[in-house]
Amino acid sequence: MNTEQIDVLVIGAGPSGTVAASIINKAGYTVKIVEKEQFPRFVIGESLLPRCMEALDEAGFLPALKEKGFQEKFGAKFINSQKEVMDFNFSDQYTKGWTWTWQVKRADFDHALAQEVEKMGVPVEYKTAVTNIEFSGTDSVTTVTTPDGGTKQIKARFIVDGSGYGRVIPRMFNMERPSELPSRKALFTHVRDTRRMNYVEPNRILIVDHQPGVWIWGIPVSDGTTSCGVVSDAKFFEDFPGTPEEQLRAIIASDINIKERFEGCEFLFEPRVLQSWSASCDKFYGDGFVLTGNVTEFLDPVFSSGVTLAVTSSQIAANLVIKQLNGEEVDWQKEYMDRMMIGVNAFRTYVLAWYDGSLQKIFFNEDRPQDNVRKICSVLAGYVWDDTNPFVRDSQNCVNRLIRMIDLNKKIIAFNNS
Numbered sequence: 001m002n003t004e005q006i007d008v009l010v011i012g013a014g015p016s017g018t019v020a021a022s023i024i025n026k027a028g029y030t031v032k033i034v035e036k037e038q039f040p041r042f043v044i045g046e047s048l049l050p051r052c053m054e055a056l057d058e059a060g061f062l063p064a065l066k067e068k069g070f071q072e073k074f075g076a077k078f079i080n081s082q083k084e085v086m087d088f089n090f091s092d093q094y095t096k097g098w099t100w101t102w103q104v105k106r107a108d109f110d111h112a113l114a115q116e117v118e119k120m121g122v123p124v125e126y127k128t129a130v131t132n133i134e135f136s137g138t139d140s141v142t143t144v145t146t147p148d149g150g151t152k153q154i155k156a157r158f159i160v161d162g163s164g165y166g167r168v169i170p171r172m173f174n175m176e177r178p179s180e181l182p183s184r185k186a187l188f189t190h191v192r193d194t195r196r197m198n199y200v201e202p203n204r205i206l207i208v209d210h211q212p213g214v215w216i217w218g219i220p221v222s223d224g225t226t227s228c229g230v231v232s233d234a235k236f237f238e239d240f241p242g243t244p245e246e247q248l249r250a251i252i253a254s255d256i257n258i259k260e261r262f263e264g265c266e267f268l269f270e271p272r273v274l275q276s277w278s279a280s281c282d283k284f285y286g287d288g289f290v291l292t293g294n295v296t297e298f299l300d301p302v303f304s305s306g307v308t309l310a311v312t313s314s315q316i317a318a319n320l321v322i323k324q325l326n327g328e329e330v331d332w333q334k335e336y337m338d339r340m341m342i343g344v345n346a347f348r349t350y351v352l353a354w355y356d357g358s359l360q361k362i363f364f365n366e367d368r369p370q371d372n373v374r375k376i377c378s379v380l381a382g383y384v385w386d387d388t389n390p391f392v393r394d395s396q397n398c399v400n401r402l403i404r405m406i407d408l409n410k411k412i413i414a415f416n417n418s
């Protein structure tokens, strides 16, 4: 069988794979990406967060991305069924960092990253899927299927698994752990957003609190189309019979915030369904490999954290891989997994508070203290490793305290008015 030898094999050419490959390649190691699909390929997840720009910058991707003219994103607008609005502006946040990012069609964005990493000298082998890995210490031999239907082996000194929902290493080595979050379902498509310009801030991402436990996204991108989807538990969808298109059209028509804008819009593809996406695994590393991106822990789409966690984990992991290949000691638990979990756990607080409805008490209350809003804004910008921010460091207590304060204020106002 055909066998080749490289320093680092990266599985998956999504954002986590290409960011890791670029950073390791720049350090002078030989890197190759194997990717199961042919690019461009569809993947959901159009809304990025400002923190991801730091990882894209270190990977050297920003100049090429800027040339693509993707829709710029400066904040996020939350709205509820009483039409109360919480509009976050990333320029008004606690953490000093990026104040903008992009809303992108992921097929185009991921393809741009893959093309750029190839220009940097990293081969990307498409239609090449990993089917087996054998480790011997930190060295490995990976078997892949090739586009011509054959197989070959790749020997590597280290593997970065950025295989997303493929979860190659966790599945192969029995490392998967069920998520603590309940299973949810999403139904989504891209629509031709012809009425966009009738609205104030037509390009702002919209997160609509449709009813308890059910929310709808609208993410406008630069070609005049908008990603639109609904997330809930599976039971909610049972009230909407018919095809996926009929279901999504009926849900759009039932929402006072998006009905006018999206009712009757052309759908660019038959709405797709994804469900039970939350996943985790025992460890994010092992002898000779590290897991990055969605393979590690993916919580929920509500705060658009997926790509940011994907590229930030890759940025941190890639630098640790370089350190290890340089012959230095790496404490993977402390320097990687514990660090990643700080960000994951901060996001988890807000995801749980969104679904139990308590976060909405903060968002849709005009008495929310602006100083606290700025700190929450930094979380929503992806700055979930800034331990000077109490809404990161002690997220649960801060959120609980703020909700108690808002509740108390409401009672005082009600008492004074009685």
Ligand SMILES: Cc1cc2nc3c(=O)[nH]c(=O)nc-3n(C[C@H](O)[C@H](O)[C@H](O)COP(=O)(O)OP(=O)(O)OC[C@H]3O[C@@H](n4cnc5c(N)ncnc54)[C@H](O)[C@@H]3O)c2cc1C
Pocket (backbone or CB within 6 Å): 011, 012, 013, 014, 015, 016, 017, 034, 035, 036, 037, 043, 044, 045, 046, 047, 048, 049, 128, 129, 130, 131, 162, 163, 164, 165, 166, 167, 168, 186, 274, 277, 292, 293, 294, 295, 298, 300, 301, 304, 305, 306, 307, 308, 310
């Ligand atoms: C409903 C929903 C909405 C979302 N919305 C957002 C959003 O607005 N913003 C956001 O940031 N995130 C969002 N996400 C999350 C986002 O989709 C992911 O977090 C993101 O794509 C992760 O990037 P990644 O590089 O880890 O994986 P991916 O982008 O999935 O890339 C992994 C790659 O690995 C390849 N692969 C898989 N198996 C193999 C194999 N055996 N061999 C070789 N290659 C393989 C795949 O083909 C794929 O191209 C959403 C998720 C869901 C479920």
